[in-house]
Amino acid sequence: MFDFNLEFARGGATFTTELFQLLSAGGVSKNIVFSPFSIQTCIALAFAGAQGETADEIATGLRFVSNFPPEVAQTFQFVLEKYRNSNLLKIANKLYVQEGKQLKASYEQSIKEQYNSEAESINFALSDAAAQSINAWVNAKTEGKITELVTPDAFSDNTRLVLLNALHFKGSWANKFLEERTEEDDFWVGAEETVKVPYMNQKAKFGYGFFEDLGCTAIDMPYKDSDLSMFVLLPQEREGLKDLAEKLKSVNLVDLADKLVVEEVHVKFPKFKVDYSIELADKLKQLGISKMFDEGAEFNNLLESPEGVYVSKVLHKATIEVNxxxxxxxAATGMIMMTRMMTFPLQFQADRPFLYVIWNKKNILFAGAFVNAPDA
Structure with a gap:
């Protein structure tokens, strides 16, 4: 039997590695963090009202399970329902529509039922006030972690819709690190170059793996009272990150989860905080999603009065703090639509650039690369 939810998770993992590849093209010189799930969810809100080639490109580029909106909505609903009452993870969707414009009733009903998304009227011509309202919503849904997703210059008389997804995660380690064991040490930012970072230290049982074909070791550090964990892939070479990202194209992260073995491990892991923001239009076009950005975009199922709406921006911000x-x-994603105009015990010393994801061993909520001590 075809398992849509597993297929959705595998698609999400593929999208994660493909997008990471694009974000790190030319080498990773700064820390990256993004939420594949937030980006997918935000664009799925538009996909629910898309047709034809536009819908096909979105489904293919974002690795959805099919190009049929109700099937795709079901896979998102599965994850949204799973964490509806979670104390660790909050997921929220929202749609703002230009005053005087009416969403199609069927579309409004489907995003409400399938994506738990409310719709609200707003006057985009009053761009300062519109930006303020949208940022206030994002700020509230991310517990004050993301304060400014949009700026007033993103809106004009021609703006028709803004689709938003916000994600907030706060989890305590199942095995906490003792603060008194945190100490500064070298982190290799190049083959011969180091910077000082604070490292947390502990010895405990974790899911652990050595993947020879990928040239890396992996550890899965669970969060308390949850199925969520942080999965870290550490290259063996000091400058092995680019190679690892390349090799990940040929495997699916979901399959790696099954290969971990619970072992007692000495973990030495940096304490860090990273903020990241990006406008995703160019990257999405590189993944083959271009039709939704041009004036011939087929979003006829969104509004009652069929104006030619298209996407002008996909804004994404993410932040992470590990202690x-x-x-x-x-993380928050906003989409703006306009109308035309080995030793034992094992050691896991993350003292060189590494990749990490926060997931439930299937759905990837956050992904990133830690490559350098963030500027204080």
């Missing part, structure tokens, strides 16, 4: 207690991460 002895656990992890706090937040």
């Amino acid at each position: 002895e207690e656990g992890t706090e991460a937040a």
